[in-house]
Amino acid sequence: MAANRFPGKKSVALLLDPDKTGDKALRSLIEKAVDYRADYIMTGGSLTFNGIDSLIDKIRELCTIPVVLFPGNLLQLTGKADHILLLSLISGRNPELLIGNHVIAAPFLSGLKDKLVSTGYILVNCGTRTSVEYMSQTEPIPSDKPEIVVATAMAGEMLGLSMIYLEAGSGATHHVPLEIVKKVRKNISVPLAVGGGIRSRKEALGLFNAGADMIILGNGCENDPGLLAEACLARDLLRGV
Numbered sequence: 001m002a003a004n005r006f007p008g009k010k011s012v013a014l015l016l017d018p019d020k021t022g023d024k025a026l027r028s029l030i031e032k033a034v035d036y037r038a039d040y041i042m043t044g045g046s047l048t049f050n051g052i053d054s055l056i057d058k059i060r061e062l063c064t065i066p067v068v069l070f071p072g073n074l075l076q077l078t079g080k081a082d083h084i085l086l087l088s089l090i091s092g093r094n095p096e097l098l099i100g101n102h103v104i105a106a107p108f109l110s111g112l113k114d115k116l117v118s119t120g121y122i123l124v125n126c127g128t129r130t131s132v133e134y135m136s137q138t139e140p141i142p143s144d145k146p147e148i149v150v151a152t153a154m155a156g157e158m159l160g161l162s163m164i165y166l167e168a169g170s171g172a173t174h175h176v177p178l179e180i181v182k183k184v185r186k187n188i189s190v191p192l193a194v195g196g197g198i199r200s201r202k203e204a205l206g207l208f209n210a211g212a213d214m215i216i217l218g219n220g221c222e223n224d225p226g227l228l229a230e231a232c233l234a235r236d237l238l239r240g241v
Helices: 023-035 052-062 095-115 131-136 146-158 178-187 201-210 219-223 226-239
Strands: 011-016 040-044 067-070 083-089 116-125 163-167 192-195 214-217
Touching: 011 023, 011 226, 023 052, 023 219, 023 226, 040 052, 052 067, 083 095, 083 163, 095 116, 116 131, 116 146, 146 163, 146 178, 163 178, 178 192, 178 201, 201 214, 201 226, 214 226, 219 226
Parallel strands: 011 040, 011 214, 040 067, 067 083, 083 116, 116 163, 163 192, 192 214
Antiparallel strands: none
C-alpha cells in the first residue's frame, strides 16, 4: 500500500451515501463535482447496504473522477473503486474495527492490494452524538483533549498507516477544531484528511491552512450543493489556480 496514494496537494472529496442519493440528486451532485473539479468521489459510509456496486457504475457513467471506497461495513467491499480506504478506527477500542473486520476482509482484499490505502480513522467529539459513534460503539476523543488526538495520529503513522483521517462525524455541530488539525499536521508526515461539520468556504480554507491535505464533504453538500463549489474555490486559492 503506497504511502503516496493520495499526494500531499490540497484536494476535495465528495462523499456519497448510497442510501441517501437518489438518481436525480446523484446526477446533480456529479455535475457539480465535474464543474468544480472535485478531486475524488467517495462512496460508502452508510448505515445499511444499498447497492454500492450499482452506485459506482452510475458514477462511472456520469464522470471520470476517481472513486474512493469508504466502506461503512463489510457488505460494502467491492473491487470496482479506484482506491479503497482500509479503515482502522484507532480512536476507539472496539476490536472489530481495529483488526477484527480486517481479518475477515483480508482474503477478499488480497487481490486488490494496489488499491488499498491504510487509514487511521480518528473520531473527534464536535458537539453532538453522531451516527458513526453509535454504530461503532466507541467514544470519540473529546475536542478539548488535542494531546490525545495528536498521540493517536502519531501512533497510527508509527504502525505504518499511510493516511490519517480526522472525522467530526455526519451531522456534527462543527468541524474538527483548527488547533487540533494544526497540531496533528505538525506531528505526522503522512497525508491528513478532515471531514464532518464543514459548512462554508471559510471553514474549508481554514482547515486547509491548518494543515489538512484533503477535505471530505458529505451531508453538507446534500443539503447545500453550493458548499462543494465553496470548498473547491478554497482549494484553488491555495493551489494558485
